Amino acid sequence: MATDDVSKHAVSCPCGKSTVTFTATSPDHAYVRESQTHHDAEIDCVECREKYVPYAEPFSNSVPALVLREQVAAKAAAEQRYWAYWNEIKASPEADRLRPRIAQQVDAAKSKAEAHRVLQSMKLTYDSYGTYAKRPYGGEAAAKGAGGADLVRIGSGVLGGEDQPYFQNASVQLEELNKAWRDSPIEPVVLQPARQLIRK
Numbered sequence: 001m002a003t004d005d006v007s008k009h010a011v012s013c014p015c016g017k018s019t020v021t022f023t024a025t026s027p028d029h030a031y032v033r034e035s036q037t038h039h040d041a042e043i044d045c046v047e048c049r050e051k052y053v054p055y056a057e058p059f060s061n062s063v064p065a066l067v068l069r070e071q072v073a074a075k076a077a078a079e080q081r082y083w084a085y086w087n088e089i090k091a092s093p094e095a096d097r098l099r100p101r102i103a104q105q106v107d108a109a110k111s112k113a114e115a116h117r118v119l120q121s122m123k124l125t126y127d128s129y130g131t132y133a134k135r136p137y138g139g140e141a142a143a144k145g146a147g148g149a150d151l152v153r154i155g156s157g158v159l160g161g162e163d164q165p166y167f168q169n170a171s172v173q174l175e176e177l178n179k180a181w182r183d184s185p186i187e188p189v190v191l192q193p194a195r196q197l198i199r200k
């Protein structure tokens, strides 16, 4: 059975008293692709560990960077505020009034193809017609599946009826929360050049 190829290198930690150890683990065979390499970082310094945390883009295979814990916490809080408002929109009485109107649009379609076109025009599906035709669904399911961002987009138009102002305002607020989440900075700390190279 093949073992993993593990390579480590240490650099100075941000305060300079200790180190940060980066580990790259790859399957030990001749044709390793970069995507098969798993990267880890460990902060060996107690003080720096309180302040910083290794951070890699979610689902990426990249080498983690060191970032301030408070930045990670602030971004997570901004994300939470976005989803809280997104859920609030879904649970609003305005959304309860909008869903039957969405359902009606879909159910008024005379054919599966037309229903698919209606769903596409409301951006409630990105499936091809072929995919939709295999498992078609009616207006109620489509309306129920609409997320907070879908509801503000659709409700801001004519389907919003008397609730249009609510949805238009909610749309602006949701976009602001999304921007605050996206713009919340995660800045990698620049580490000192490698001090030693250990290879096992």
Ligand SMILES: [Zn+2]
Binding pocket: 013, 014, 015, 016, 017, 018, 019, 045, 046, 047, 048
């Ligand atoms: Zn340190």
